[in-house]
Amino acid sequence: MAQTIGQGRQNQADPFGSFRRECVVALKTAYSSLQQTSEHSLTDMSIESTIEDPPNPTFGHLASSLSFELARIQKKKPIEIAKTLAEITRQLSKLNLIESIEATEPGYINFRANLTKLTELTLKSIQQTGPNYGLLKTEAPERTIVEHTSANPARPIHIGTAKNSIFGDTLARLLSARGHIVRTHFYIDDTGRQVAIMAYGYKLLGEPTPVGKPDHYVGKIYSVTATLIEIEELKKRLTLLKKTNLSDMDIVATTKSLDEWVGIAADLRSKYPAEFDQLGKLISLDPDPENSIRELIRKYEKKDPATTALMRRVSRTVLIGFEETLRKARIRFDQWDWESDLLWTGRVAELLERLKESGFTFNKGGALELDVAKTVEKFGLREKLNISPTFEIPSLTLTRSDGTSLYATRDIAYTLYKFERADRVINVIGTEQSLAQLQVKTAFWITGHRKETENFIYFPIGHLMLEGQRMSARRGRYVTFDQVLDETISRAKSEVDKRSPNIPDEIRQRVADRIAISAVRYAILSVEAIKSTNFVWDKVLNFEANSAAFINYAYTRSSGILRKLGKISQPKELNLLIDPGEQALILELSKFPETFSKAADDLNPTLLTLYVNLLAQRFHEFYEKSDISHLSNNELKWQRVELVLAVRTVLKTLAELLGLELAERM
RNA sequence: GGGCCGGUAGUCGAGCCAGGACCAAGACGGCGGCCUGCGGAGCCGCAAAUCGUGGGUUCGAAUCCCACCCGGCCCGCCA
Numbered sequence: 001m002a003q004t005i006g007q008g009r010q011n012q013a014d015p016f017g018s019f020r021r022e023c024v025v026a027l028k029t030a031y032s033s034l035q036q037t038s039e040h041s042l043t044d045m046s047i048e049s050t051i052e053d054p055p056n057p058t059f060g061h062l063a064s065s066l067s068f069e070l071a072r073i074q075k076k077k078p079i080e081i082a083k084t085l086a087e088i089t090r091q092l093s094k095l096n097l098i099e100s101i102e103a104t105e106p107g108y109i110n111f112r113a114n115l116t117k118l119t120e121l122t123l124k125s126i127q128q129t130g131p132n133y134g135l136l137k138t139e140a141p142e143r144t145i146v147e148h149t150s151a152n153p154a155r156p157i158h159i160g161t162a163k164n165s166i167f168g169d170t171l172a173r174l175l176s177a178r179g180h181i182v183r184t185h186f187y188i189d190d191t192g193r194q195v196a197i198m199a200y201g202y203k204l205l206g207e208p209t210p211v212g213k214p215d216h217y218v219g220k221i222y223s224v225t226a227t228l229i230e231i232e233e234l235k236k237r238l239t240l241l242k243k244t245n246l247s248d249m250d251i252v253a254t255t256k257s258l259d260e261w262v263g264i265a266a267d268l269r270s271k272y273p274a275e276f277d278q279l280g281k282l283i284s285l286d287p288d289p290e291n292s293i294r295e296l297i298r299k300y301e302k303k304d305p306a307t308t309a310l311m312r313r314v315s316r317t318v319l320i321g322f323e324e325t326l327r328k329a330r331i332r333f334d335q336w337d338w339e340s341d342l343l344w345t346g347r348v349a350e351l352l353e354r355l356k357e358s359g360f361t362f363n364k365g366g367a368l369e370l371d372v373a374k375t376v377e378k379f380g381l382r383e384k385l386n387i388s389p390t391f392e393i394p395s396l397t398l399t400r401s402d403g404t405s406l407y408a409t410r411d412i413a414y415t416l417y418k419f420e421r422a423d424r425v426i427n428v429i430g431t432e433q434s435l436a437q438l439q440v441k442t443a444f445w446i447t448g449h450r451k452e453t454e455n456f457i458y459f460p461i462g463h464l465m466l467e468g469q470r471m472s473a474r475r476g477r478y479v480t481f482d483q484v485l486d487e488t489i490s491r492a493k494s495e496v497d498k499r500s501p502n503i504p505d506e507i508r509q510r511v512a513d514r515i516a517i518s519a520v521r522y523a524i525l526s527v528e529a530i531k532s533t534n535f536v537w538d539k540v541l542n543f544e545a546n547s548a549a550f551i552n553y554a555y556t557r558s559s560g561i562l563r564k565l566g567k568i569s570q571p572k573e574l575n576l577l578i579d580p581g582e583q584a585l586i587l588e589l590s591k592f593p594e595t596f597s598k599a600a601d602d603l604n605p606t607l608l609t610l611y612v613n614l615l616a617q618r619f620h621e622f623y624e625k626s627d628i629s630h631l632s633n634n635e636l637k638w639q640r641v642e643l644v645l646a647v648r649t650v651l652k653t654l655a656e657l658l659g660l661e662l663a664e665r666m
Numbered sequence: 667g668g669g670c671c672g673g674u675a676g677u678c679g680a681g682c683c684a685g686g687a688c689c690a691a692g693a694c695g696g697c698g699g700c701c702u703g704c705g706g707a708g709c710c711g712c713a714a715a716u717c718g719u720g721g722g723u724u725c726g727a728a729u730c731c732c733a734c735c736c737g738g739c740c741c742g743c744c745a
Binding site: 046048049050052054055056059063065068071072078104105106107108152189192193194364365366367368369387388390391392393394397398399400401402404406407408411430431432433434435436438460462463465470495499500515526527528530531532533534536538539542543544545546547549550552553554556557558560561562563564565602606607610613614617620621623624625627628629630665666 | 668669670671672678679680683684685686687688690691692693694700703704705707708709710725726737738739740741742743744745
């Protein structure tokens with residue numbers, strides 16, 4: 001909690017945070033008084049870190065365990081110290097948001113908030129600042145680049161990659177709301193083998209105009225081409241192995257792999273018979289397909305005009321499909337960076353020169369290697385980069401023996417590029433890349449960016465399994481993001497049809513879209529990014545508690561109340577909201593600023609999904625218990641309406657942060 | 667062999683970084699209640715947890731340290 005207690009944000013409303021700061025100040029005052037009178041010498045200590053949330057409301061709203069620490073030094077019982085501290089605190093402090101300070105067994109000091117004042121502060125702040133309530137601005141804004149998704153433009157975005165997109169997009173929303181200058185970048189990995197294979201197949205077919213969604217159409221060509229070539233290569237290797245008779249183990253493994261690919265091929269053939277047979281014929285006419293692909297890669301790196309035109313054309317076709325999918329999920333990018341540009345502008349070559357000059361590279365069979373381990377030892381980076389002392393860091397191949405570059409090399413160049421434009425770079429990438437990210441980071445350090453290395457942030461995304469099965473894009477075993485969105489929309493549509501038959505179909509469709517998109521985003525965000533999770537349809541399609549629909553339903557209910565009321569009036573005061581359900585709801589609202597800033601600073605969107613669910617839950621409880629529209633006591637009615645309006649404001653802000661879309665009716 | 671990350675009720679999953687009232691949040695599933703007043707996609711209640719295992723540190727450990735076990739991932743002239 002310590003880092004959420006900042007100075008200099010007096011002008012920004014943070015009701016619960018203000019209460020917390022008041023408790024800290026009061027306790028600090030009491031502690032320094034104790035320091036002067038105590039016969040034992042008491043060192044300065046962090047009062048903030050002793051402040052915690054009590055387990056239940058009967059203990060107040062915040063508590064301190066300071067007495068337990070002091071008990072040891074003073075050789076007294078914690079409860080006695082607690083009583084003394086509570087007494088001094090009460091005497092010395094001017095209490096504003098604190099209602100009471102009490103010492104309780106076994107030695108806690110419990111602070112109770114003055115709920116009348118907290119209510120007024122919270123509701124007035126929300127009323128005055130509206131959509132800005134809670135979005136505490138950082139005191140140190142940073143130009144931040146969030147790179148995410150960066151899917152290979154060779155096949156549609158699948159649900160595993162979508163997890164990456166959703167977290168990346170949400171992080172950007174959070175940081176931007178926190179006051180950072182954020183830009184999202186999509187890194188188009190177009191110089192690798194996969195795009196070359198895709199272009200090869202596409203070219204063989206005579207560059208057809210896509211039928212249906214372009215990424216799906218071209219993705220199909222890629223899968224078929226890649227499979228056919230894989231089989232060709234495996235067959236060749238098997239023949240070679242049998243001829244040289246080197247190792248039975250290799251033969252067995254290759255045969256097994258071949259069998260697997262033949263199975264995949266059969267599957268693809270049944271799905272896309274026309275393309276499969278056509279490509280099969282065309283590829284068999286090529287004496288050396290593998291070489292054709294290598295040629296494409298080589299020529300593209302050299303920016304050969306015809307090759308460049310082809311590669312860019314086919315990549316762009318796929319990217320149009322990506323954009324459509326991402327737009328559907330409310331994900332947008334500020335910039336699309338072509339990996340090939342890094343080569344053509346000489347950035348990669350420049351980087352290689354710098355690395356060579358550093359003296360940490362060596363030649364291995366014509367390939368250029370970076371001695372990462374040596375670098376780490378030389379500069380004592382183990383501690384700095386948090387590397388285990390027994391870990392032998394492998395070297396990193398920078399260029400192939402034919403001189404062409406590799407992904408990691410280009411990624412280092414890209415890192416330099418990004419840091420020319422930002423103070424902080426966040427890479428949202430799967431956990432399987434953790435070693436690669438470490439190597440890139442180390443190389444970045446070598447290039448002289450010592451200070452910036454601290455702001456190189458790897459945000460790992462845990463693997464997403466599909467109903468217990470590992471997804472494999474290469475093997476065509478995956479569910480696309482489009483499928484998930486479409487399925488969820490159709491499911492949401494039938495729910496809306498069932499529950500709200502009286503609204504026009506056009507609106508029902510729009511509502512279903514919103515509920516579905518939100519449901520998918522919420523389901524992904526509600527589990528921490530790093531955890532590997534199992535994608536289960538039931539969870540995404542669940543519209544009950546702890547889902548986006550549950551949150552939307554709170555909003556819809558509030559809309560219902562307002563609709564029923566028609567014209568609304570301002571209450572004279574805010575002194576009648578004393579029901580426990582109301583107070584619990586207000587307390588939750590008062591904590592939003594702290595929750596938001598912690599979520600943004602810790603890069604933890606999941607925290608906000610938990611919070612928004614809790615807020616919705618408190619609202620539903622309030623709704624069930626407190627009448628509004630049929631109240632005869634007008635003052636109470638308008639006070640409750642004020643609370644409803646406040647909840648709506650905060651729900652809308654949260655929806656904006658998480659990329660959820662709220663429907664008035666559902 | 668080495669490394670990284672995870673392990674919390676039948677299932678999913680917060681809390682762990684900054685140890686404290688933890689007889690551990692919340693959800694799904696199970697069981698039982700609540701609609702002649704703002705929409706039941708809701709609310710109320712019950713049952714369900716050796717916090718992976720074993721040690722250690724501490725007045726106090728789900729949380730910190732050590733060892734081990736299980737699961738995922740990585741250690742390519744792939745990306």
